[in-house]
Amino acid sequence: MKLTVLGCFGPYPPAGGCCSGYLLQEDNCNLLVDCGNGVLSRLQHHLDYKKLNSVILSHLHADHYSDIMIMRYGLEISFQQGERFEPLPLYAPAQPETEFERLPYKNAYNVSALEPGQTLQIGPFTILPREGVHAIPSMAFRIRTASGIFVYSGDTEFDSGLEEFASGADLFLCEANFLEEDIEKGAPNHLSSAQAAQIAAAAGVKRLCLTHHHPERNLDQYLAEAQKYFPEVEAAREGQTYII
Ligand SMILES: [Zn+2]
Incomplete structure (x- = not known):
């Protein structure tokens, strides 16, 4: 399984940066996990977007799905030009309903609701969603193939259940x-790097990669706080690939 980090900032990007988007590939199957602003542009450095097999969205905050609203225009044109024949399968939490109802567009997408605990099979990827603790329903994904286990947190604040969910992952993003x-000031909805590292250590993951970087802060401070609990912690970088 190959992971390419397309975008790793939130809730907005710095100059030249991109919000959440991660491309997973195995056996000629191309799965996009999250599709925030800037992702469609970045994706095309690695793959013709018309060759995507499926998209799964952790949640319906704009920094994780706004380019879905743009990719639909390209898909519409690719149908007209006979370059694509089937709607692109798109999975997302069904809430907030007003956001979910905006996802279908002509024949661009085949939209389905993600259910926590309900396994999804997309080509070689066996995907288990789990709801975290966030302002709106947000899923973590445990994605398994013959080659390894990849776990992505989605957006969440501290949730001890994530330890078991991430257990034994080859890569925990x-x-x-x-x-x-x-955290000391009581900020909700997200994890600190130290919390992420504590979860990773308790879960016994092989690699921890931090993401959803704050666009205006120094990443070294995040890594230093995390290293107390997970010394080998890494930070996601746009364009970086991982073999899992
Ligand atoms: Zn969010």
């Missing part, structure tokens, strides 16, 4: 939008 000082 975990959001860390906050520093410890934010």
Whole structure:
């Protein structure tokens, strides 16, 4: 399984940056996990978007799905030009309903609701969604193939259930939008890098990669706070690939 980080900032990107988007590939199957602003542009450095097999969205905050509203125009044109014949399967939490109802567009997408605990099979990817703790329903994904286990946190604040969900992952891609000082002030909806590292250590994951970087802060401070609990912690970088 190959992971390419397309975008790793939130809730907005710095100059030249991109919000959440991760391309997973195995056996000629191309799965896009999240599709925030800037992702469609970045994706095309690696893959013709018309060759996507499926998209799964952790949640319906704009920094995780706004380019879905743009990709539909390209898909519409690709139908007209005979370059694509089937709607692109798109999975997302069904809430907030007003956002979910905006996803279908002509024949661009075949939209389905994600149910926590209900396994999804997309080509070689066996995908288990789990709801975290966020302002709106947000899913973590445990994605298994013959080659390994990849776990992505989605957006969540601290949730001890994530330890078991991530257990034994070959790569745990975990959001860390906050520093410890934010948690001490009671900031909700996201993890600190130290919390992400504590979850990773308890879960016994092989690699921890932090993501959902704050666009205006120094990443080294995030890594330093995380290293106390998970010394080998890494930070996602746009364009970086991982073999899982
Ligand atoms: Zn969010």
